[in-house]
Amino acid sequence: MREESIREAINKYGPITDRFILRLGKSEEEAGKFESWHSTSNTFEEDFQGFLCCLNLTRLVDSVEERMKNTKKTIRAVKKEQRETAKALQKEKDKLQKALDKAAKKVEREAEKQKIKAEAKAAREALKAAKKGALCMYTPQVLQKSESSLLGSTTPSTSEPSIPATDNQPDLEALNTTSTPSPSTPVQETPLQESIILTAAKETPRRELSMEEMLLSPTAIKAVVEALANPPAPNEALKAAAARYEEETYTPTFKLPMEG
């Protein structure tokens, strides 16, 4: 329809020659006003060239803007990548630091453990030393008696076990008397062993013995006494420990110059 009418008009009246711009005023002063602007065919070329310049400029501006947009996009993408890389690096670094911290803590814990172990060992040795003295007061018979009284009863006794205190003189005497060999005590004590037991019993400080200390078997007591009587030759570990002890407890007999 549109095409037909335009084609028909051009065929009938010839090409478009004139242009009318009809202005409808819009400001308070101009509103309602009407003005026409008539352009003839001789102005067309100039006007159209002006339009083409605008068109080219618009396309150039669009093109440059597109390029700028793409550049910005690329920069943003690169920056994003850099940020992500930095983030990943930082993450790895943190991970490594965490692992290092963990390892350090482990070492620290290990050292602490060793320290505790050493302290426990020292305590055990001290206890052992103390025990040596305490245990020497009992003959296998006495211990066997007390052991059987403890293990033999089905109901736990509410009263204190009848274990003689170290400062109990009759007990010491009993120890003395029971130091003779008997069928129930297969340990054959020598006079040296007897004297060691007696000396230990005398020199042991007065104290209460715990249940654990009393529950040592006769075999164990025999082994302790045996070891005291016939100590084995020191092994390498003992030699090294002795050397360390010497080193740690060494005090020079002479004075250093700076000590005056």
Next chain:
Amino acid sequence: MSGFENLLKKFDSGGCEYCDESPESELPSREGGSSLEAFIQKHGHVTEEYHFYNGTVTLRFNVEEHRYYRVGELGNLIPINGVTQTCGIIDKSYTLTPWAAKVAIQKLLRLMPTEVIEGVIRIKPLTFEEFTTIALEAKSAHKDKLGEASDIGHIAHKCLEDSINFALQNDSENIVRILINVPTDQLAANAASGGFNWMQAHNVRWVATESKIYSREDNFAGTMDGLAVCDSCNDKACCSEEFKDHLSLIDWKSSNNLKLEYLLQTSAYQKAIMEEFGSEQ
């Protein structure tokens, strides 16, 4: 029937299941349009197709973006430059800046609270905060002004457009004998009346109105207000030379003055029309 065809049928049979819009809202008429056409128009925000050069070129217009697209061989939409948008690159700040300042001051003076004391208009005492609020509101006066003005221009243009269409459909000579849908706004009615008087003075016989144009050579598109056959008027300020039955391009503008870009725009419309139909002569 395939899933895609089912989907298209839904659009054809009455609206979109995903929105509340009525099926016919905001849609141009679909003369013989397929389901796919309806789908594209509804969700592509484009109008129906416009055909040029004996149907070898097809354009679509995005109303929201006010952009033209040429339909490519594969049905893809290629953006093309619009005439109005192209002329918008001409700098107008030298006239717009003083005007914006003027309307801002006018609004500021209107908004300032005043009182009459002993017959003298005085500004009421204001805190600095209150004055700042008023000043910031006045700052956007140019936007209010543009909206108001474009409404008046739009109403007048609508009246003229309706009258021209009425003449094209009902008058054997395509002459606007009366104005129809005359606006109630006096300013708009005055503007429409001015246009009617101009039509009578130039014995305007309309050929086409609100017609899309496309230049294949320079790849631009636009909407021409009208094409008419005119005679010269008696006013020498308007028509310096006498003429009769000149095929003329008509462009309505709502503006306070005639601008350079209007000349460039109309020349572009003229070029596109002559490029498409002139070669057939």
